[in-house]
Amino acid sequence: MSQVSERIAALSPSETLAMSQKSNELKEQGIDVINLSVGEPDFFTPDFIKEAAKKAVDENFSFYAPVPGYLSLRKAIVAKLKRENKLDYKPEQIVCSNGAKQSVCNVLLAVVGPGDEVIVPAPYWVSYVEMVKLAEGTNVIVTAGIEQDFKITPAQLEAAITPRTKALILCSPSNPTGSVYSKEELKGLADVLAKYPNIIIIADEIYEHINYVGQHESIARFENIRERVVIVNGVSKAYAMTGWRLGWIAAPQWIASACNKLQGQYTSSPSNIAQKAAEAAYLGSQDCIETMRQAFERRRNLMVKLASDIPGLKVNQPNGAFYLFPDCSAYIGKSFNGKVLANSADLAMYLLEEGHVAAVGGLAFGAPNCVRFSYATADEKLVEAMSRVKKALAVLE
Ligand SMILES: Cc1ncc(COP(=O)(O)O)c(C=O)c1O
16 A cells, blocks of 8 residues: 655656666667767766865865864855856855756746746746646646747746736746747846846756757846846756756855755755765866867757758757757657557557657657657767658658
């Protein structure tokens, strides 16, 4: 008999992790699956960062660290925010956690309660809506399709605001769409938000450096809303450090203090070794970021070309992150061996089982007609994968 709480019963398991697991199961059976379902860089963590971690072990960084992270790391993050984003923060406003994922959850738990509404633009990263549920808030989904490059407009945002709106979660560059809001587009949203002083803006900037349109723009740059913006970021994607588990927020003091209090009872600080590695990442040479960014841009161009060559797929040009999110409406409702592919989850399962390519159905991201392909893998694998996808789609009736 299961006695899990209602809170856990209401939670959906992560679709991306489920696809990855299914793909690994097929691989174990000896099937050559190409896995485009994962959301992580395929590069190794740069050596100078690994060296800093080894040094931390040897120098006995083995005792409990301050809950929000070492002051030296928070100072390095403050310096990064100044250098790269032209934003001024104090170390007290930074709270480090076990990844940007925990940071988003910390903030939601800190500010959202029963009855509070959180505006989540769709397509969204799968975890946002589940975290809002954990915080007992209500998701208000605002949908932007491929025809508007998956980006919400100021008018859509304003129409979704009610007296109960507590927060907006904005992800740019976006997972799963790769879309990047321009400075003008962010200004349009900021101007709306400026009229509603109680709304907290959670800006997930984890893909900041995987950007193909130049300098990253942070919504925190707009004076009229700055004191209500929480930046979420971390080392996972920029420095190929997903498994190190180190994220952070830069927040108004009251939110930073609340997250500090929450973490103090819950997880305490992230691992000291990961903290020292992250500190080295922020203080050291940033050349590794550009090397990886260029590889991702080349693969983005390749993927757009390969997917555009598949009849029926609607493809946009993602300007950041490492995902392609084509609209596959033309294939939904088609069948294989008499079995109807009723939605994008069915389509992704078909691509895995028959095409041996793992991708993630858009249903989990609030986009039932799309499929997410991660292109954080070798160019030749991308070519082979999309050729398999093309063949698999061609035989649907
Ligand atoms: C949009 C977005 N935010 C946050 C995260 C979590 O990052 P971290 O590894 O730092 O927890 C991810 C990871 O996939 C992501 O795609």
